[in-house]
Amino acid sequence: MSADAADGDPVGFRMQVVAESIRLFAEHGYEATPVDAVAAAAGVSRRTLFRQFRSKEDLIFADHEELLARVASRLEANADDPWWAVCAAAEEVFAHFADHRDLAVGRYRVVAQVPALRDRELVTTYRYQRLFEESLRRRMPDVPRVRVVAYAAAVTGAHNHLLRQMVRGDSAATAAVLHDELRRIHATTQPRERAEATAVTVVTHGADLSADEIADIVRKRLTWHAVP
Known part of the structure; x- marks a missing residue:
């Protein structure tokens, strides 16, 4: 890949540099691989490589x-x-x-x-x-x-x-x-309906209770806090 190709296809150039740097670093070690070797493998000059990247770390x-x-x-x-x-x-x-x-x-x-x-x-x-x-x-x-x-x-x-x-x-x-x-x-970002809107309360009671006593049982079941 020439310098012109690096300027004309920056995405392809970057992918080429990544691929070649990874290959060379894996084969020879990160510290032991000079930037010149990456430039040669990518088909560009050292100058072109440093014009595109600030440091050796940038390559990978x-x-x-x-x-x-x-x-x-x-x-x-x-x-x-x-x-x-x-x-x-x-x-x-x-x-x-x-x-x-x-x-x-x-x-x-x-x-x-x-x-x-x-x-x-x-x-x-x-x-x-x-x-x-x-x-x-x-x-x-x-x-x-x-x-x-x-x-x-x-x-x-x-x-x-x-x-x-x-x-x-x-x-x-x-x-x-x-x-x-x-x-x-x-x-988690969506509003939630109040649980009370869909809650169903079932109350069982003796047949001999009065309406007021049944209402008191229902009131206690629907109250979250203690009822005196």
Whole structure:
């Protein structure tokens, strides 16, 4: 891939860089692999590589920048339910890694061996959560911030757990399972009818009781606090 190709197809270029860096880091080790080797494998010059990426760590997480931009754009454009918009964005992230599972698995193995990359992964994960929080705060400014943070954390946590299970080879960690879990989280944002509206109270009593005595039994059954 030439420098012109890198400028003309930035998404393809980033995916190429991620794939080659993961392959080389897995084969030779992160510290032992020079940036020049990644540039050569990606078919570009060292100068072109550093024009696109700020550091060696950026190479293995290059696709995240494009994905973060897509998520931000989706959240900005989605005019539907703000709560579900966040869930839909999380599903898009999961779909990306499911479509590039080999890449995700390779990165997981490399990152697990390098503390600096593990730290970078945590920071990257939090960037998605921050996008979710910012979208919710922007679209629903009257919602308490603690609720926004809790919701964004729940969506991010469910996504990250299933993503980790997926790259570890768990066949049960699927997009459908994520969708169901996100539906459950989303349900917590919906108003609930008062339980009294659908409650049924059954009262049994002796045939010899008076109407006032029966009414007193019913009153006690329908009162949540102690009746004197």
